[in-house]
Amino acid sequence: DDNKKLCLNSGEIIQMSAAMNLIFEVQDLAVASPATVSRCGMVYTEPAQIGWRPMCNAWLAHRLPATITQEQRHRLHELFEWLMDPCLAFLRKHCKELVATADINLPISLMNLFWSLLDEWRAADKANAVVKLENVDSCLDSLFLFSLVWSMGATCDRPSANKFEAFLRQLLSKKVDASVERTDFDLGPGLAIKYPEQLLNTQTPEVAIATSSQGPS
Secondary structure (H helix, E strand, O other): OOOOEEEOOOOOEEEOOOOOOOOOOOOOOOOOOHHHHHOOOOOOOOHHHHOOHHHHHHHHHHHOOOOOOHHHHHHHHHHHHHHHHHHHHHHHHHOOEOOOOOOOHHHHHHHHHHHHOOHHHHHHHHOOOOOOOOOHHHHHHHHHHHHHHHHOHHHEOHHHHHHHHHHHHHHHOOOOOOOOOOOOOOOOOOOOOOOOOOOOOOOOOOOOOOOOOOOOO
């Protein structure tokens, strides 16, 4: 409020200057007092109204190393548009998660994991050099697919992980009907799959997930 005082749980009171403002983003107001609510301006936005695309567009434009070219950024955008919505829909309709996640968290986890794998690009960026890899496009596709599996597919229990793997293989092979009237997989109403002109620049390994709950013998 006009007093510009921040009261902490410890009892400490911090006096803020006139130029200082605080913005809090919270999931709900379950533990907020009436005094807190009355002193705050509220902007409530449903996560479904925003979606993952604004975050993805900002990440592609500003977060990636400069050594990733515009063509490669466009390719990553194609991969997001192709794979993200169908995988999210399948996960919500057919899979059981060990820990519940929000739809916006999974794409962000994918972006963070993908960024963590870009050591060669960040090193080349610092050295003002080019990335010295044999097939950069194939490498980026592989890193994206790895990040997709270990961000979205990793939240499921074992039976659901098997189902997610089977669906993803079909999707990567362009064997899932792209139209909203599809009958092969139930992905909910109104979801059309945006297949790119060029599918993956890499091959997926033919390794099945073990169905046994026991470790390898």
